[in-house]
Amino acid sequence: MAAIGLLAKEAADRELLGLMLGELGHRVEGAGRLEEALEFARERKTRAFLLVDGGGADAESLTREMIRAFPLLPVVVALKVRDASRAVALMRVGAAEVVSPPWTPEDLKASVSKGLRFQGTVLTVASAAPLTRSPIWYALSVGLFLAAGLGVASLKRVESNRAAAAMRVDRWELPVRHPAGLAFDGKALWLVEWFTQSFYALSTENTAVQLVRHLTAETPVAAAFTAEAMWTVSADGTVIRRMREEKMTPLTRYPRAAPNSAGIAFDGLYLWSLDARAKVLRKHLVDRELSVLATYKWRGAKAAGLLFDGKTLWSLDAADRRLLRHGRDRPDEIIGSVPLPEYARGDFIPAGAAWDGSRFWTVGEPTNGKGPARLVRHNVEAF
Amino acid sequence: MQASFLVPALLRFPGSAARQDSWGRLLKITAGGGELSTAARLIRGETVLIKFELGGERLLIAARVHHAYDDDDGQRVAELRWNDMVERRRLARVLLDVLSRA
Numbered sequence: 001m002a003a004i005g006l007l008a009k010e011a012a013d014r015e016l017l018g019l020m021l022g023e024l025g026h027r028v029e030g031a032g033r034l035e036e037a038l039e040f041a042r043e044r045k046t047r048a049f050l051l052v053d054g055g056g057a058d059a060e061s062l063t064r065e066m067i068r069a070f071p072l073l074p075v076v077v078a079l080k081v082r083d084a085s086r087a088v089a090l091m092r093v094g095a096a097e098v099v100s101p102p103w104t105p106e107d108l109k110a111s112v113s114k115g116l117r118f119q120g121t122v123l124t125v126a127s128a129a130p131l132t133r134s135p136i137w138y139a140l141s142v143g144l145f146l147a148a149g150l151g152v153a154s155l156k157r158v159e160s161n162r163a164a165a166a167m168r169v170d171r172w173e174l175p176v177r178h179p180a181g182l183a184f185d186g187k188a189l190w191l192v193e194w195f196t197q198s199f200y201a202l203s204t205e206n207t208a209v210q211l212v213r214h215l216t217a218e219t220p221v222a223a224a225f226t227a228e229a230m231w232t233v234s235a236d237g238t239v240i241r242r243m244r245e246e247k248m249t250p251l252t253r254y255p256r257a258a259p260n261s262a263g264i265a266f267d268g269l270y271l272w273s274l275d276a277r278a279k280v281l282r283k284h285l286v287d288r289e290l291s292v293l294a295t296y297k298w299r300g301a302k303a304a305g306l307l308f309d310g311k312t313l314w315s316l317d318a319a320d321r322r323l324l325r326h327g328r329d330r331p332d333e334i335i336g337s338v339p340l341p342e343y344a345r346g347d348f349i350p351a352g353a354a355w356d357g358s359r360f361w362t363v364g365e366p367t368n369g370k371g372p373a374r375l376v377r378h379n380v381e382a383f
Numbered sequence: 384m385q386a387s388f389l390v391p392a393l394l395r396f397p398g399s400a401a402r403q404d405s406w407g408r409l410l411k412i413t414a415g416g417g418e419l420s421t422a423a424r425l426i427r428g429e430t431v432l433i434k435f436e437l438g439g440e441r442l443l444i445a446a447r448v449h450h451a452y453d454d455d456d457g458q459r460v461a462e463l464r465w466n467d468m469v470e471r472r473r474l475a476r477v478l479l480d481v482l483s484r485a
Contacts, residue, residue: 082403084393084394084403084404084405084406085393085404087391087393087406088391088392088393088406088434091389091391091406091408092391092436096389097408098406099422100422106457107422109456109457110422110456110457110458111422113455113456114420114456114458121385121386121388121389121390121408121409121410121411121412122384122385122386122410122411122412122418123384123385123386123411123412123437123478123481123482124384124411124412124413124478124482125413125414125475125478125479125482
């Protein structure tokens with residue numbers, strides 16, 4: 001039997017709640033004013049307090065006062081008018097429980113018992129496990145585990161095969177002499193040749209020429225692909241958005257948008273161009289003017305190509321014969337580089353680069369200007 | 384971690400349930416769900432909107448009652464699963480913040 005203090009302004013409430021608490025086996029000390037209630041709490045060591053909210057009494061301030069005087073004393077509030085927001089507000093100021101009207105011995109019992117065993121909320125980031133699991137759940141889990149195991153084994157096998165294939169370094173002679181750029185459209189490599197003003201679509205399997213397109217009105221120097229368009233740059237810096245079809249129909253022209261272009265690349269949101277003369281990387285918004293949003297210093301020796309591998313930008317440095325990896329947030333910073341030993345002899349100068357999703361490709365122009373250009377598929381393991 | 388307080392929560396129900404707002408105490412809060420003690424008769428499968436404050440942040444998160452039973456005191460204890468993925472992520476951040484400060 002616990003001594004419970006009761007603070008209710010109206011005598012009828014005190015009588016009703018006193019009777020209910022008495023029925024529940026508690027000894028009740030009723031009070032009409034806060035001072036009286038505090039006096040009771042001090043003298044008779046009450047274990048909890050029940051306050052009535054409404055009828056001229058503001059339980060919020062009473063709860064505050066009560067907790068200030070007795071911080072460890074649980075306070076239960078009985079509302080005269082049901083109001084959920086009010087109940088939550090009372091709990092926020094420190095009420096252990098709030099009982100809604102009409103007051104019943106059952107509700108009162110539950111709330112007072114809870115108040116007497118007041119504990120804190122358990123906070124944890126990890127999710128709680130479901131309480132019960134059926135046999136079907138376990139059977140499915142085991143099945144899923146086995147399937148996942150088999151899946152991982154298959155993936156490992158595929159990966160090891162891919163790695164073995166990637167160990168190879170392949171070179172092909174091309175039917176062109178003056179390559180200017182290289183791009184990958186998801187299926188084929190596109191070689192840009194400035195001398196004959198042509199584009200060559202090459203198979204990634206055996207570099208067979210699948211398509212040739214001559215442009216008589218312009219001299220292309222670089223290309224890039226997006227999901228719905230092909231972007232090319234001419235020697236005068238004009239960027240052209242084209243349809244992705246055999247005719248490469250021009251859709252939009254952006255005069256002098258990418259001057260002295262060594263390469264262009266699309267990162268999924270912005271078009272990037274590399275200015276070989278000014279040695280800067282430009283970030284373009286794909287709008288009517290292909291507006292330059294930002295310009296970053298390019299820290300290589302001789303710019304020859306630009307590509308996006310799905311994560312970061314890479315540029316090709318023809319003088320140092322390496323691929324430079326640019327920082328994602330600060331593209332002016334080189335965060336890595338990949339040497340191209342295939343060009344170490346110096347008989348070819350790298351002129352363009354592309355990424356096919358798993359390996360880098362570069363195209364080289366013969367140093368003496370004679371003989372065919374060379375296409376190189378690089379060993380991905382080297383990166 | 385057990386906090387020194389019980390987090391009060393306001394319960395709101397979908398219009399179709401035609402139920403008055405209610406309130407309760409969150410006995411446990413995790414990034415995936417929680418445990419609620421309330422006088423409201425919650426039943427398994429029911430959807431309820433829980434509004435509470437934690438670490439100075441106000442959260443309003445839809446939950447599904449995964450399991451519910453009456454405890455020894457006659458109060459309803461409901462195990463909840465948060466439905467709203469966006470609020471769930473926010474709650475996880477708040478929990479990490481509160482726990483890191485504890």
